[in-house]
Amino acid sequence: MFELIGVSPQALFGQLLLGLINGAFYALLSLGLAVIFGMMNVINFTHGAQYMMGAFCAWMLLNYAGVPYWGALVLAPIVVGSTGVLIERLFISRLYHLDHLYGLLLTFGLALVIEGVFRSQYGISGLPYGNPLPGGTNLGFMFLPWYRGWVVVVSLAVCLATWFLIEKTRLGSYLRAATERPDLVQAFGINVPRMITLTYGFGVGLAALAGVLAAPIYAIKPDIGANLIIVVFAVVVIGGMGSIMGSILTGFGLGILEGLTKVFYPEASNTVIFVVMAIVLMLRPQGLFGTPR
Amino acid sequence: MSTPPKSWDMPVFAALVGLAIAGPLFVYPVFLMQVLCFALFACAFNLLVGYVGLLSFGHAMFFGFAAYIAGHLAKVGTVALPVWLPTMGKAWLTIPLSPLTPEIAILAGTLVSALLGLIVGVIAIRRQGIYFAMVTLALAQMVFFLCLQAPFTHGEDGIQAIPRAPMLGAFDVRNDFIFYYVVLAIFCAGFLLIYRTIHSPFGQVLKAIRENEARAVSLGYAVDRFKLIAFVLSATLAGLAGATKALVFQLASLTDVAWQMSGEVVLMTLVGGLGTVFGPIVGAAVILAMQTYLASFGEWVLVIQGTIFVVTVLLFRRGIVGELQGLAGRLEAKLASHSTSGAHRGPAE
Numbered sequence: 001m002f003e004l005i006g007v008s009p010q011a012l013f014g015q016l017l018l019g020l021i022n023g024a025f026y027a028l029l030s031l032g033l034a035v036i037f038g039m040m041n042v043i044n045f046t047h048g049a050q051y052m053m054g055a056f057c058a059w060m061l062l063n064y065a066g067v068p069y070w071g072a073l074v075l076a077p078i079v080v081g082s083t084g085v086l087i088e089r090l091f092i093s094r095l096y097h098l099d100h101l102y103g104l105l106l107t108f109g110l111a112l113v114i115e116g117v118f119r120s121q122y123g124i125s126g127l128p129y130g131n132p133l134p135g136g137t138n139l140g141f142m143f144l145p146w147y148r149g150w151v152v153v154v155s156l157a158v159c160l161a162t163w164f165l166i167e168k169t170r171l172g173s174y175l176r177a178a179t180e181r182p183d184l185v186q187a188f189g190i191n192v193p194r195m196i197t198l199t200y201g202f203g204v205g206l207a208a209l210a211g212v213l214a215a216p217i218y219a220i221k222p223d224i225g226a227n228l229i230i231v232v233f234a235v236v237v238i239g240g241m242g243s244i245m246g247s248i249l250t251g252f253g254l255g256i257l258e259g260l261t262k263v264f265y266p267e268a269s270n271t272v273i274f275v276v277m278a279i280v281l282m283l284r285p286q287g288l289f290g291t292p293r
Numbered sequence: 294m295s296t297p298p299k300s301w302d303m304p305v306f307a308a309l310v311g312l313a314i315a316g317p318l319f320v321y322p323v324f325l326m327q328v329l330c331f332a333l334f335a336c337a338f339n340l341l342v343g344y345v346g347l348l349s350f351g352h353a354m355f356f357g358f359a360a361y362i363a364g365h366l367a368k369v370g371t372v373a374l375p376v377w378l379p380t381m382g383k384a385w386l387t388i389p390l391s392p393l394t395p396e397i398a399i400l401a402g403t404l405v406s407a408l409l410g411l412i413v414g415v416i417a418i419r420r421q422g423i424y425f426a427m428v429t430l431a432l433a434q435m436v437f438f439l440c441l442q443a444p445f446t447h448g449e450d451g452i453q454a455i456p457r458a459p460m461l462g463a464f465d466v467r468n469d470f471i472f473y474y475v476v477l478a479i480f481c482a483g484f485l486l487i488y489r490t491i492h493s494p495f496g497q498v499l500k501a502i503r504e505n506e507a508r509a510v511s512l513g514y515a516v517d518r519f520k521l522i523a524f525v526l527s528a529t530l531a532g533l534a535g536a537t538k539a540l541v542f543q544l545a546s547l548t549d550v551a552w553q554m555s556g557e558v559v560l561m562t563l564v565g566g567l568g569t570v571f572g573p574i575v576g577a578a579v580i581l582a583m584q585t586y587l588a589s590f591g592e593w594v595l596v597i598q599g600t601i602f603v604v605t606v607l608l609f610r611r612g613i614v615g616e617l618q619g620l621a622g623r624l625e626a627k628l629a630s631h632s633t634s635g636a637h638r639g640p641a642e
Contacts, residue, residue: 043423094607100423101348102606105563108556109602116595230552234431237424267442274435278416281428285419 012263013142019259020252021148021217024155025051025210027251029232030239031159032206034247035166038179039199042092042103048229049114050204053080054211055220056118059127069132069216076212077205084204088197111226118222126219151213158209159248166244175199234277240290250288302488302570309574313477322473323541324585328578329480330538335561335573336487337530342559343568344491345523346503347418350426351433352531352558354413355406357550358436359532363402364452364545365445366393373445394458395466399479399536406532407525409436414524418517421506433555440550451546455539472541479537483530488570490526499523560598563605566612575613 029047036044044050057079058072067075087110095102136145166172178185178192186192211225218224239250254273262269280288316325334356341347366372370390378384393401417428440446447453457466466472490496498519501509510516539545548554557580565576580598587594609616 037423043427091603091607098610101426102610104348104350104423104426105559106603106606108559109599109606112556112599112602113596114599116592116597116599119595120592226552230430230434233427234434237420237427237431270438270442271435274431274438277428277431281416281419 007263009141010143015259015263016256017142017144017148017152017259018262019256020152021255022258023252023255024152025214025228025251026232026235026255027159027248028155028206028210028213029228030235030247030251031162031244032203032210033232033236034239034241034244035162035206036200036203037241039175039196040092040096040103041100042095042107043100043233044200044203045104045107045229046087046111046114047107047204047207047232048225048227049111050080050084050207050225051211051214051228052118052220052222052225053083053114054208055129055215055218055224056122056127056211057208058212058215059129059220062129069130069212072215073209073212077208080208080211081201081205085197085201087204088200092200093193093197111229115222115226122222124221124223126221129215129220131216147216151217154213155210156252158206159251162206163244163248231273234273236287238273238277238280238287240287242287242291243289246287246289305571306484306488309571310477310481314474317470317473322469324581326469326473326476326541327538328581329476330534330541331558331561331577331581332574333480333483333537334531334534335558335565335577336484337527337534338558339562339567339569339573340487340490340530341523341527342562343572344496344503345499345520347421347520347524348426348559349417349429349524349527349555350559351413351429351431351436351552351555352527353550353552353554354433354436355410355528355531356535356538356554356558357545357547358409358440359402359406359535360539360545360549361402361440361446361452362405363398363536364455364539366390366401367395367398367458367540368392368452368455369445392456392458395460395540399533399540402536402539403529403533406535407529410525410528410532411521414521414528418520418524430552430555433550434552437547437550437552440547446545446547449547451544451548452539453544455543455545457540457543466540476537476541479533483533484574486526487530490523491570495519495522557598560602562612564601564612566615566618567610569612569614569618572612572614579613 029051033044033047036042036047054076057076058069061067061072061075062069091106091110092103095106131147133146133150136143136148138144164172166175174185174190175195178190178195182192214224235250235254236247238254239246241247254276257276258269258272261272268275313325313329316322334352338349338352341349370392372388372390374386374388376384376386413429413432417425417432420428441448445452457472460466460475464471464475466475491499498509498514501512501514502516502519506516535549538549561576561580562573563576564579565574566572580601583597584594587597590597605612611619
């Protein structure tokens, strides 16, 4: 079968795994964007910068405080999420009564500030971060590094847990109700502004978690977030931000598609997601899982 | 029928042009040409965001791609298009051309940008608001990658040392002073076209779409067609600005087509005043002057730009020109309430 399509199984499965890992990051980031957008109607342009902050936070915890990877996995999302809470309270909360575009412009400006600060402090060459799970196993048809498998498992678990939290729990039902009618939910005695703030912090924490997961795989650079967030925007447009499960499925699906493109037509691997976006917009403008409005 | 209030736009424009004509006596002409190119770019962007309410976060694709086309045609000329043949696979269709004169190169860059605007517009206008911004940003990133991979753009090096051949066979535009007046003429033509557009019945429909799209639809306007025409016009003029810029700096590079450039034009327009006639010009001048003076700060320029974004969005949403207009309006109202005789005023509304 592999001789038929002219690709070695090692190359095919290797790229599939890479695609799955990229998909894991797309899913985590687009999930965070969808949670924030659902609650606040703000597209969080700072999301990429917050992903980058997650990676840097892990590096700082290791080099300044001696906290290993496993501690950073928990601590970095909390730290970066807290800065998110601060950003929401200080800046974003002042814009809810305005056109949503101002939220986009504000968070874009914040992303520039954050990226600029990290650039001036750490340069653009990239910092190394040791692999906490060296080695791997031979599955017969491919070699699976332990850490890459771990990334896919963790992100899948976190995505599904988030889905469960929002779709199946009481807290999630408050969140969804507040998305529809914040005034009514507030009248039932639920502190909606605090819920919005914590939702933003949670979304930012997801981005930071993706950053920590990425740290041992990619070099930690100030511009990793900016380049990734544009692709994630395309992912979000393709999936439509209406559904949590939709974001997860689209993220993983497009990561795999990108991996396959690297095998069969490498020149297009950078652009394939944007092409898919253009096609989806022509056929189903609201996105694969979106609802028309 | 009440007559519209007297507009100060044209006298102000005449004064600005007068200043611009005298400008090279006091300021380095290359800097002024840069301001004019970016002012036209920002005006083109403002046509879309200020008068149709569509925030494009990918206008660098028109600016940068037109710069590449104009630069390539002025330097090399030969066009090679990839074609896919059923039996041979990918092949190059080559049209041998000698290097073109600047006016043809700029025109060609502008036309290619219009075509790109048509393709992108058809896709992007299918979503509104925040999604429109994300879609244009993503499509611009795709154009960026295409430019990164296409052979004629020379990747990281860009197209360097673009020659300025005599324009229209007569003007020696290698001289910056002469070329400056050509660029000024291009800017004025673009600006007046935009001014005419927003003050035409077509422009009124655009504003109606901005204010209430559903109502414009119910009034029977083919909203999507209006949006598409406005988008193509905006892309064309952004391309004109980019193609001209390529000849000013004799350079077309990835910087022109990257997302940071899209952000920069948003910042210029926002600082100058979204939806004001002169805001983009003021914004372009302010931001470029700032970049020139702060160039030695290196990475901190990014931080300063981001801070300006945040401060403008939080405190001066109307931008410099918008705030000044608001101030003038308040002064006028104050003067009107002080003068007790209403004799020379029109009938009450």
